[in-house]
Amino acid sequence: MQLIFFGSSQFSVTALQALLDNDHEIVTVYTQGAKPSGRGHKDVLSPVHQYALEKNLTVRTPKNFKDKNEQEKFSKFKCDLGIVVAYGILLPEAILNIPLHGCINVHASLLPRWRGAAPIQHAILSGDKKTGVTIMQMNAELDAGDILRFKDIAISPDTNFLDLERTLSTLGSDLLIETINNLHMDRRKSKKQPSQGAIYAKKIRKNEGKIDWSDSAGDIERKIRALNPWPGVWFEDNVNDSKTIIKVHSAEVVNGKSGKKAGIVLDEKLTVACGSDALRILTLQRSGKRIMTVAEYLRGNSIPIGHQFC
Incomplete structure (x- = not known):
């Protein structure tokens, strides 16, 4: 199966590494462009960009996919499945529909709770007793696609962001590989997200x-x-x-x-x-x-x- 990977953060790197370790073919990698960082405000590549270059993968960094030319470039890859993990850029429906099997997303919460940009932080801030990872089939609405797989874990009273992020990234990578290996069955058994309990994890300022x-x-x-x-x-x-x-x-x-x-x-x-x-x-x-x-x-x-x- 030919895959296109979308991701930017360290959380995403774990998933990309798992795909390569399991011999999945990555046609290209999409990630956010370099951003100024540190006291010198020098441009720094995203963790995914750095890792992809180490693995000699092709990398693209469009600001968005609103431009028709960018959509046409994407369609030429003829991929089977898009994998989206903490990418940070919204994908329009036109992009989601191009891969043969659409796009699936690894989301760091038990959907529909904590849709949005910062689910890990909001789970801790709210004192949630558990969280987890959801693999969903993406649609035009933000984090509202059908659920393919999920798994929950406990949040202890001393859990911090970095520890939880590491745990969820490993859990998400394992679930991602299971989902790809059982994609046809998982899609047949997928469940729509209930509207009740939907909460949005707004971006942290x-x-x-x-x-x-x-x-x-x-x-x-x-x-x-x-x-x-x-x-x-x-x-x-x-x-x-x-x-x-x-x-x-x-x-x-x-x-x-x-x-x-x-x-x-x-x-x-x-x-x-x-x-x-x-x-x-x-x-x-x-x-x-x-x-x-x-x-x-x-x-x-x-x-x-x-x-x-x-």
Whole structure:
């Protein structure tokens, strides 16, 4: 079977690797174009682009598929199936219908819950007890195609984004190979997604990482697990008479310890009052510095009990 692969992120790389390891023929790879990154804002290729070049695969990076010429170029590949994994660009129906068996998508949630761009983060943010991977036959509506296969896993109270992403990428790759190997049977047994329970996981914005101490400690702690490493979770503090951004990399909820104004430091362990309960910071990072434990940070930065974080 001749396949065309659409993907951009590290999550996608695992699937592409699984396809190659199982001797599937990749006609070409579509991925997002290079984007500026780092302090120097130099253009950096997507993880999929880098991996595809290592494997000597042909790579294309159109901004979208609205252009008829781009659609015609795609149609000339005469592929059997399109594989879409965290691509980040919407495919119009005209593209979805060109492969002989259409396009299938590896989606990191139990559809119809968390359709959209950031299902892993939103599952953690919402305190979901389980999530999983769904393989679906794509249609014109976003993440609403018929379900071919799915598998669920538990989300533990300390699950963070990177760990869950790695687990789901491996799970998704295994399901993808099973689906391709049983495509005709899976399509006959496919199920339409119910409209009930459909929730959209909107794209995460950079400013969503800022801590609002009036939120509950539980909400903030989940945000820390969901939004690291990007966009990161942070608050402002006055250091040497200037506002400094401090990122929080890990923390724990201290139940019942509050009663103070939100953002007030409650003890020498850097427990902070929240809208309900309190948050004990475990590791943090001042702007431009390395990640430190609270004990390491406090040796060089005095924060008295009663101090108010911004």
